[in-house]
Amino acid sequence: MNGGTYAFLGDERAVAGLPIRLLIAVVLGIASFALMMNALGGVSADPQSEIRVEVTNAQTMDVSDSDTLELSVSAGDENDISGATVTIEPDTAKGDVVQRTTQSDGSVSITDFQSTANVSLRTDQNRGTFDVDVRPPGNSDLKDEQDESEIVIVTG
Structure with missing residues (x-):
């Protein structure tokens, strides 16, 4: 061999x-x-909290009224979030995009929302919606991954 x-x-x-x-x-x-x-941003030792926004007064508004829209932004641990950007944009209703920044207590108040957002419905509609979205402040470890609230607009 x-x-x-x-x-x-x-x-x-x-x-x-x-x-x-x-x-x-x-x-x-x-x-x-x-x-x-x-x-790839694998498992983090410091988990992020989910940020959420809630309508604190009426979630349904009449198109012809002049209601004040009040929102509250908080994190999963129930802390109020200041400096978050809340965007309200038309979905099935017609209107303008409204953007506000939360106060120190995590609240946003929009006086006469219907006029501010120029809210209207199409002639064949008696109900429409506005989507509410929130963007966390840039200096936080918060995230926004779930759908937020919506505001329902109805005719008298």
């Missing part, structure tokens, strides 16, 4: 380096996986 077809059967040199090569491959694989998870 010197140099023939079956010479590899007697060669035991490859077995000696195999365990260290496997160990190096496993260590490099784990390190690469950790870097990839970190780059």
Whole structure:
């Protein structure tokens, strides 16, 4: 068996380096996986709180009235959030986009919402909606991933 077809059967040199090569491959694989998870924003030691906005007065308004719209923005731990941006935009109703920033107590108040947002309904509608969205302040670890409230507009 010197140099023939079956010479590899007697060669035991490859077995000696195999365990260290496997160990190096496993260590490099784990390190690469950790870097990839970190780059993708993997599991965080400091979980973010979900921010939410609620209509604190009537969620249904008549198109011809002059109601004050009051909203409250808070986080999952019930803390009021100041400096958050609340955006109210027409969905099935017609009107203008209204944007306000929350006060120190997490509240937003829009006097005469119907006039401020130029609210109206189409001629074939007796009900429409405005979507309410909230964006957390830039200096926070809050997130907004779920749909927020809506304001229902009806005709007299």
